[in-house]
Amino acid sequence: MKIEPVSPEIGLKGRSAETPHTSRLLGRIWGRVLDFGLILWVVRVPLASVVLGLLLMSAVTQAQDVTLDVAMAGAPVGAAAGLSRTMIALLAAVFLLWAMPVHYAARLLMETDKGIADISTRRNAAAAARGGKHDLIFCLMLRLVPRILGALTFVAFAIGARNAIGNLPTLADRPAMAAAHDQLALLSWVMLAGAPLFYAYTLMRGLFTDVGPLKAFDAALGRRLAGVFAALGIEARPDDPEAELHATGRLILLAYAVLVIVVLAASPHWLARQLPLAFAVPLIFGGWVPVLGYLSSVGRRFHVPILTGLFLLGAVGVYVFGDNHAVRTLTAVEPAYRRTAMVQAVQLWMRANGCAEAPASCPRPVIVAAAGGASRAGFFTASVIGHFLDFERHKQGFSFTRADGSKINRAARDDGRFTPAIEQALNGKDIATRIFAISGVSGGSYGAAVVAAALAARTGSAAPCPDKAPDGWFGGTLAGWRDCLESMTAGDYLTATFFGLAFHDQVQLFLSDRAALLEQSWEDNFARHVLAAGAKASPDSASRLATPFLGSPPDPDRWVPFLVLNGTSVETGQRIVTTNLSPTYATTGRCPSGGPNAECSLFTHAIDFHGLVRSDLDVRLSTAATNSARFPVISPPGSIYQMDTDVVDRIVDGGYFENFGVESAVELAKAMVEIEPRLAPFILVVANDPGSVLTEERTARSGSGVVVPDAPDHAAFTEISGPVGAIGAVRSGRGRLAVATATHWLDARFGDRCPTNLVQIKVWPEAVKDGHCPVGEATPEKIRDVSMSWWLSKPVQMNLHEQLEATADRCNNDTAVAAVWAALATPSLACTGGAPPR
Incomplete structure (x- = not known):
């Protein structure tokens, strides 16, 4: 078939006039x-x-x-x-x-x-x-x-x-x-x-x-x-x-x-007091606009990428001259090799509990594992430990006054969660001595440091805090240990840290980095509490967070738990442990970690932080906590210098390795029973990740010990979000694995006589829709985020405080709280049957 060409006049008729327009x-x-x-x-x-x-x-x-x-x-x-x-x-x-x-x-x-x-x-x-x-x-x-x-x-x-x-x-x-x-x-x-x-x-x-x-x-x-x-x-x-x-x-x-x-x-600390929290945000976002805007205009005028050049120049400068992220050190009061050996630590703990001559009569040593989670973890760790330190208040019941003046009444015997027999067996002055050590991660390490510093600051049995609550805490008056420790961890540490991130760490040179500013914020807040406490605190202890970590030897007459603060090595991926315990000990039995009996490693495949620095150097207690709490953006990796210019490793948040601190806790327990088999350690895990609670609950419900995952059907940028999400999930995954391993070992050793040897006190999840408890539901629901930064709003503080209150719904810690009271009142003999020494 022959196709006739179309005339341009016909084919474009009606369009030729429109096309140019x-x-x-x-x-x-x-x-x-x-x-x-x-x-x-x-x-x-x-x-x-x-x-x-x-x-x-x-x-x-x-x-x-x-x-x-x-x-x-x-x-x-x-x-x-x-x-x-x-x-x-x-x-x-x-x-x-x-x-x-x-x-x-x-x-x-x-x-x-x-x-x-x-x-x-x-x-x-x-x-x-x-x-x-x-x-x-x-x-x-x-x-x-x-x-x-x-x-x-x-x-x-x-x-x-x-x-x-x-x-x-x-x-x-x-x-x-x-x-x-x-x-x-x-x-x-x-x-x-x-x-x-x-x-x-x-x-x-x-x-x-x-x-x-x-x-x-x-x-x-x-x-x-x-x-x-x-x-x-x-x-x-x-x-x-x-x-x-x-x-x-x-x-x-x-x-x-x-x-x-x-x-x-x-001073960013002075500025933080003038422009706290929300008031700092405008300065952080607006502060650099004139300077960077001007540099961008100069670059455009001369056709030179000045901003990009400055960024590259800064990167090269940091590579050549180093950054300002060195872990802060100071001259040691005592060389690191004089730290308390594990054998001596166990003996000192038994003396503090009056049972050194009859170890079987000793109470169960409590090892606290404080999970990570910034201020949320620090506050919750302090709140949980403070709850049990307030035993004398719980015996009679008490009223709690909120900041708005309203009162909440608490029933006697902690709302009935301990029995008259436990009341007779316990003495409030002895509760602190029951805690042998605290193994902390990230914010849990900060909470552990505050608890240790506060116990060291007490002059009697009263908490070292003033009666009047500071503005940052949700309550009205400070009436006990729990109130005091919550108030000490409820400060604004976020503003100064973000000023450091926005300003100091962009210039570096001679300026302190944001990790140092965070530590100084902790030190200042603790000192304000102690100095205002008057006769209830030892005045020279106000600077405890700023003094050498190893500068306070253990005292059985005023017991302070040992600290095991877990960081992660950038070079090897292993734990870097900052502790006032010696990293090795001798035992007549077998080494739980392997190796010769005379040189048992306290922590398996872990690096001893003090072994990386010169023996004449130490760190502040606040720095020891930061060694564990260096999560991304908020705190930089800390450079560990063996000599002035020799970086041997860089330390990041302990949650990269295991976010619960349980692995170190169970290794302490194993070492303790190898040294003294008549002791029966009990592990209290302070967990604060609501998402992990749901995963754990679904794992238990599966019956096979394996959780059935439920990934979203649609995900953006999986090449990036996949690896990042996996790293985030592994932190809690390894924590749950450590809990399962620790429970198995403890139950195998003591379960015949003591059925409960490890408990978790948790921050329970809330459904986004209406705040109900989603635990036990067949279809997982989206849950509310719980803020995790170096500041907590008052509603979040109240929510964390209420986690330990007796409730009727299934999301509660009633059973765990009761189990801790029982463990505190139980002698080791009841769990060991009087095992003979080895």
Whole structure:
């Protein structure tokens, strides 16, 4: 079949007139897209600041929770919602420290950019040819972008406050829950209202600068600072002498940039007290905008990637000269080789419990394994141990006063969780002596360090804290050990750490890194508590967290548990253990870890931290805890120097290896029974990962000891999220394995007479939907995140405190608490049958 060609006139009829118009329209649209892309590229530093803030407040639980401190006005947890000065102060902080720098920097970047100037000239010339004066669309983009960026800073906080509502835990105190919900909702509206207010300010500020006296002042300021502006390259362009960002605005931006440089050298702890938590966020995101924005403009002017070059130069500098992440050391009071040997430690513990002459009569030695989880773990570890130290209060029952003045009554005998026989067998003064050691990981190590320091600070049996509670704790008065230890671990350690991350560690040089700032925050908070305690504390113990780790030898008359703080070696992947116990011991029997009997390793395939540094060096107690608590971003890997320039290893968070601390705990137990077989150790695991609880429950329910996984059907970026997720899951997976192994060994040894030899006290999961207990349900539910950072909001503190309260629902620790009381009152003889010594 012959196909006739179609006449162009026929085939294009009805389209020939449209095609040039459509092409021109698409070309104009594409041109506008390119214009907009160029503007965003020029203002990329302010844009990145705002985008990062939006992402942080949208997706990170820890960032969202800082809005709680503002929403609740820093004090009463049960107060009704109402506009407070704290909310207005946050609004002002966002306005001054984030929105204005972002807006001014974006404005200045566009006014001084040659590329934008050339486009503006061409666009205006084309508009003039069409009878107009300016290209209105391009001018509108130039005006709107900085204003919108500034306004979005308030939207970020509104999103954070709104998302924080979904993070609120389920509390027995319903009024406190309702108040927190309402206050967060109000804060979100207050912050959202800041966006149009700021936008209105940007519209009206031009009118203010046109007022006679202000205009004259700005002009005079411009003349006086013309040389400075010209030298910096931020003067008004010759073709735009009436630039919207006047001399006053340029000076404000310049002063803010200088302030950031001053912050680098100033005390971040002082700054953290002035701008705590949510107030620090605007400075962290806005502080670098003027400096980095200016450097990006210089790079664009000279066609040199200055920001990329500085990043590479910094990386090379760190490689050549080293970083500022060295583990802090100090001169040792006692050389490391004089640490307490395990045989001596067991003897000292028996003397403290009055049973050195009759070991079979000794109580069961309690070894606490404190799992990792930043402040959440530290607070919960302190709370659990404090609960049992308060035995005398539990005997009679007591009332607990919240910060809002409401009282909660506790029944006698810890709500009936120990018997009259246990009450007769125990003495409150002896509870602390029952704890032989605490094996900590990450935040659990911090909690362990605070417990040890507080026990060392006591002058009698009372807790070394003042009667009045500090602002950071959710309660009203400090009436016992639990209140005291919770208060000591409830401080704001996040702000100074993030100032270090945002400022100090970007410059390094002679400045302390963020790990050192975290340690100093711990030291300061502990010292404030002890110094305010008066006669209840030993004044010279206020600095205990800042003094040498090995500087306090064990004293049977004032017993303090030994500490085993577990980190992870970057070089070998093994544990690095920081402990005041000698790493080897002699035994007449077999070595549980293998090797010759005279040189038994206390911990199998573990590196002794003090064996890596010179024998005349030690670390502070706070640093010993940080050796275990160096999780990503918040704390850098710590460089361990054997000599001044010789890095032998780098230490990271102990949770990389095993997040429960149980592996070291069971090795202590094995060594103890090899040294003295008539002792029957008991392990208390303080776990605080709700997700791991669900996994453990499903594993037990399977009957085979193997959990049936239930991965989501759809996952993004599995090449990245898969390995990262696996690393995160392994930390708890190895912990659960260690718990199973420890339970098997303890039950094999003592189970015939003592059926319970290891218990876990847990932070139980809550379903996202309504906060109910999802344990035991066939279909796993999405559970609420529990914030894990170096600060805890008051509702999270209350939730952790309530984990030990007697409840009727299946998510409770009643059985575990009762088992611990029973273990504390049980003599070893009841579990060993009086095994003869070997």
